Amino acid sequence: MHKNLAGERLLTEIDFARLNKLRGGQLPSELVDMLESLELVTSREIPPDIVTMYSQVTIEDLASKKRQRLTLCYPSDVEPNQGFISVLSPVGTSLLGQRVGAIARWRTPHGDACAAEIVELLFQPEATGDYTT
Numbered sequence: 001m002h003k004n005l006a007g008e009r010l011l012t013e014i015d016f017a018r019l020n021k022l023r024g025g026q027l028p029s030e031l032v033d034m035l036e037s038l039e040l041v042t043s044r045e046i047p048p049d050i051v052t053m054y055s056q057v058t059i060e061d062l063a064s065k066k067r068q069r070l071t072l073c074y075p076s077d078v079e080p081n082q083g084f085i086s087v088l089s090p091v092g093t094s095l096l097g098q099r100v101g102a103i104a105r106w107r108t109p110h111g112d113a114c115a116a117e118i119v120e121l122l123f124q125p126e127a128t129g130d131y132t133t
Helices: 013-024 029-035 090-095
Strands: 010-012 039-041 056-061 067-073 084-086 103-107 113-123
Touching (some): 010 013, 013 029, 013 039, 029 090, 084 090, 090 103, 090 113
Parallel strands (some): 010 039, 067 084
Antiparallel strands (some): 056 113
16 A cells, blocks of 8 residues: 655556556565655646656766666566666666656666766657556
């Protein structure tokens, strides 16, 4: 069951249902915690500045100021060379449900702390009227 925390991360009901289907595999604990503490909305109600599944974003590393364009996807669609990153990765989990302007924070597999600002949302399926992707 999810907790309804106004002002916190948002997720569409469809993304929530699909991510819960992945629970049969091993979900990262950060993603499990997030799924239990977010606010759910319908796809039609998701604001256009929220990172949803298959959103394409530009992030800027807080330390290096390097910018990257990333697309958040499911594990079967990962293509790192094309910027498609899994929602199961530390970066992917940290981006999901965040607003443009938010700071995403995660740890690398070696334990290093990373942080990046979500500078721009280049594409969000729901903003184009695609409520089923």
